[in-house]
Amino acid sequence: MTGIELEQAAALITGALAPLGTQTLPVPDALGYTLDADVTAPLDQPPFDRSPLDGYALRAADIASASRERPVRLRVVETVYAGGVPLLPLTAGAAARIMTGAMLPAGCDCVLRQEDTDQGDPVVSIYKPLRPYENYVNLGEDYRSGTVLLPAGTRLDAAAVGLLSSAGVCQVPVRRRPRVFVLSTGDEVVYPHVHPLPPGKIYGSNLNLLLARLSELGIPETGGEHAGDDPQAVAEAMERLLGCCDALITTGGVSVGDKDIFHQALPLLGAETVFWRLNVKPGTPALYSTRRGKPILSLSGNPFAAAATFELLARPMLCALSGEERLLPQRRSARLDTAFSKASPCRRFLRGRWQDGRVSLPEGHSSGQLASLVGCNCLVDLPAGTGPLEPGRLVEVLLL
Numbered sequence: 044m045t046g047i048e049l050e051q052a053a054a055l056i057t058g059a060l061a062p063l064g065t066q067t068l069p070v071p072d073a074l075g076y077t078l079d080a081d082v083t084a085p086l087d088q089p090p091f092d093r094s095p096l097d098g099y100a101l102r103a104a105d106i107a108s109a110s111r112e113r114p115v116r117l118r119v120v121e122t123v124y125a126g127g128v129p130l131l132p133l134t135a136g137a138a139a140r141i142m143t144g145a146m147l148p149a150g151c152d153c154v155l156r157q158e159d160t161d162q163g164d165p166v167v168s169i170y171k172p173l174r175p176y177e178n179y180v181n182l183g184e185d186y187r188s189g190t191v192l193l194p195a196g197t198r199l200d201a202a203a204v205g206l207l208s209s210a211g212v213c214q215v216p217v218r219r220r221p222r223v224f225v226l227s228t229g230d231e232v233v234y235p236h237v238h239p240l241p242p243g244k245i246y247g248s249n250l251n252l253l254l255a256r257l258s259e260l261g262i263p264e265t266g267g268e269h270a271g272d273d274p275q276a277v278a279e280a281m282e283r284l285l286g287c288c289d290a291l292i293t294t295g296g297v298s299v300g301d302k303d304i305f306h307q308a309l310p311l312l313g314a315e316t317v318f319w320r321l322n323v324k325p326g327t328p329a330l331y332s333t334r335r336g337k338p339i340l341s342l343s344g345n346p347f348a349a350a351a352t353f354e355l356l357a358r359p360m361l362c363a364l365s366g367e368e369r370l371l372p373q374r375r376s377a378r379l380d381t382a383f384s385k386a387s388p389c390r391r392f393l394r395g396r397w398q399d400g401r402v403s404l405p406e407g408h409s410s411g412q413l414a415s416l417v418g419c420n421c422l423v424d425l426p427a428g429t430g431p432l433e434p435g436r437l438v439e440v441l442l443l
């Protein structure tokens with residue numbers, strides 16, 4: 044049986060999925076999420092005319108002739124601190140001592156910094172004239188009430204979180220991210236709490252690797268477990284996990300061996316197979332099914348194959364469920380720094396290290412090897428029919 048092309052597989056996955064909708068999150072927790080609706084300002088910012096410095100609120104007309112040689116003397120009628128409210132409107136010949144961030148008294152039209160005065164009290168000598176509205180911060184100078192602060196589709200960064208907070212917005216509607224569970228399978232696989240490692244067994248890496256990858260991609264609600272190679276037990280575990288997630292990713296058991304039990308487990312579960320096998324190495328036996336519309340992506344158990352097909356298939360799936368385009372890997376051209384001696388009759392993805400338009404390949408390409416994946420940040424996409432590669436060759440990479 045031959046497989047399908049990667050793009051066709053991704054389209055089969057994404058074509059039948061819709062974004063999960065909106066979720067309301069407290070503002071600090073919404074960092075990195077995408078707004079699902081415009082957020083308008085509920086107030087003017089700043090909410091009152093205020094002083095940008097420590098000095099004296101006064102009337103420009105009163106100090107037009109001021110100089111160090113001939114200071115103008117004004118009565119200091121009150122002191123206004125940040126957080127306080129001026130008690131009196133300012134009349135001709137008067138000044139209010141004022142601190143940065145404090146509300147300006149009515150009647151003043153500028154603020155002189157205290158360094159240009161003698162800081163006298165109750166009469167202050169002014170050494171410098173100002174133009175009207177010099178050092179005067181107007182109500183609404185940052186934004187006005189009712190304006191769109193952040194449009195739908197904005198990905199919230201630290202500045203956006205700060206902006207929302209400045210407007211007193213506590214909660215925002217964001218695109219809901221999927222809850223994704225991972226089920227690893229295999230009778231040979233044990234997890235690191237089992238010591239010593241029994242003969243014939245290996246420590247499982249896929250579950251933690253994929254959960255870590257989901258976490259790196261900002262998918263917060265995840266969970267996972269391991270099952271052996273019993274189809275009934277696997278079907279039961281899948282049933283249980285599907286009850287509390289939006290998408291299930293499994294590893295192992297999808298090839299053609301006697302213990303490739305997903306071919307039995309999926310019918311037991313009542314899942315419908317959408318495709319099995321890709322024209323891609325590694326990860327050829329990838330299998331995709333759905334149960335009552337919920338996606339189940341079943342990847343090869345080989346750790347690099349699982350990691351690579353996660354990037355190729357799970358990320359489009361996560362993008363379709365969340366509506367967040369950022370979840371798709373970016374494609375770039377790059378010059379190869381390293382030779383690769385094998386021909387690629389089938390489309391092949393290699394792990395690589397990309398930097399500034401160049402990509403180097405580590406030693407150790409087999410799909411069971413993980414050590415060489417550490418520090419890699421891209422997959423090199425070699426089309427079917429590519430021959431051995433020399434350094435300097437232009438290739439396409441997917442950034443992870």
Ligand code: AMP
Pocket residue numbers: 227228229231232245246247248249250294295296297298300342343344345346411
């Ligand atoms: P499978 O896809 O079940 O045929 O497994 C392919 C290879 O991946 C075998 O060598 C398995 O032992 C190995 N493998 C399967 N699951 C895991 C796992 N969770 N962690 C590490 N290796 C695994």
Ligand code: MG
Pocket residue numbers: 228229230295296302303344
């Ligand atoms: Mg297996």
